[in-house]
Amino acid sequence: MLTTLTFYTLAFLILVFAALVVTARNTVYSILFLVGDFLAVALLYAAMNSMFVAAIQVLVYAGGIVVLYLFVVMLVNLKRPAEEAIAPQRHNLLGWLLSAAVLGELVFLGVYNAFRSAAGPNLGPAGGTVGFVENVGVALYADYLIPFELASMLLLVAMVGAIILARREL
Amino acid sequence: MITTTHYMVLSAALFMIGVLGVVTRRNIIIIFMSIELILNAVNINLMAFSMRWGNPVGQVFTLFVIAVAAAEAAVGLGIILALYRNKDTINIDEMNIMRS
Numbered sequence: 001m002l003t004t005l006t007f008y009t010l011a012f013l014i015l016v017f018a019a020l021v022v023t024a025r026n027t028v029y030s031i032l033f034l035v036g037d038f039l040a041v042a043l044l045y046a047a048m049n050s051m052f053v054a055a056i057q058v059l060v061y062a063g064g065i066v067v068l069y070l071f072v073v074m075l076v077n078l079k080r081p082a083e084e085a086i087a088p089q090r091h092n093l094l095g096w097l098l099s100a101a102v103l104g105e106l107v108f109l110g111v112y113n114a115f116r117s118a119a120g121p122n123l124g125p126a127g128g129t130v131g132f133v134e135n136v137g138v139a140l141y142a143d144y145l146i147p148f149e150l151a152s153m154l155l156l157v158a159m160v161g162a163i164i165l166a167r168r169e170l
Numbered sequence: 171m172i173t174t175t176h177y178m179v180l181s182a183a184l185f186m187i188g189v190l191g192v193v194t195r196r197n198i199i200i201i202f203m204s205i206e207l208i209l210n211a212v213n214i215n216l217m218a219f220s221m222r223w224g225n226p227v228g229q230v231f232t233l234f235v236i237a238v239a240a241a242e243a244a245v246g247l248g249i250i251l252a253l254y255r256n257k258d259t260i261n262i263d264e265m266n267i268m269r270s
Binding site: 003015018021022030034044050052053065073075094096099103106111113114147161165168 | 180213220227
């Protein structure tokens with residue numbers, strides 16, 4: 001019961017914050033709603049017993065990426081609004097239709113598969129110790145060591161690239 | 171009882187909101203944030219199935235997705251800054267220097 005309540009509360013928060021991110025007129029408000037969204041997703045991970053990923057979500061997303069966005073918005077101080085635009089509503093109807101089609105398809109597939117196959121145990125969100133740091137660490141450093149090192153190389157290359165791109169005389 | 175389907179529907183809805191942001195907004199920073207929302211939707215799915223099958227590999231992939239999202243944000247925002255310094259705009263309708 002408590003699990004159900006937690007899930008619905010967090011799902012509501014996630015969707016509302018995401019909708020606010022997409023619809024907010026002011027980019028800074030958009031970023032603040034994005035922080036709320038990331039924190040709600042982190043809480044969802046925590047409710048799934050995955051404390052490590054929840055901590056990483058808070059550290060990297062809510063702590064790192066969002067600060068990067070804020071810096072860029074502060075540096076890009078527009079004299080005129082970004083979307084005064086030639087025809088701001090031009091693509092909106094098509095966009096809504098496409099998104100609704102994607103959502104309908106995904107929900108249909110999910111529900112269809114859920115009703116079709118009753119095979120396998122359904123552990124539920126709080127069903128195990130999968131998300132504990134020990135299990136994730138063993139999987140990460142034993143089976144996925146080379147992808148892990150490649151990810152660190154990717155981060156290094158991205159950091160150098162970002163510094164070069166953001167230099168003043170480019 | 172919350173099943174994997176609940177997580178999948180939540181993830182699909184979040185994905186939809188992200189797609190909506192990408193296709194309806196013209197501000198490139200907000201489009202980037204919508205892409206982050208889409209990646210979050212993917213992560214929720216990976217975590218849900220990781221719990222469903224009792225396998226931590228889904229969580230490992232979530233960590234990789236987070237790392238790649240960080241790299242993408244850094245490079246993408248660098249490109250936005252460089253473009254803003256040269257073209258003085260963040261509206262994607264005005265970013266057409268490669269067309270002419």
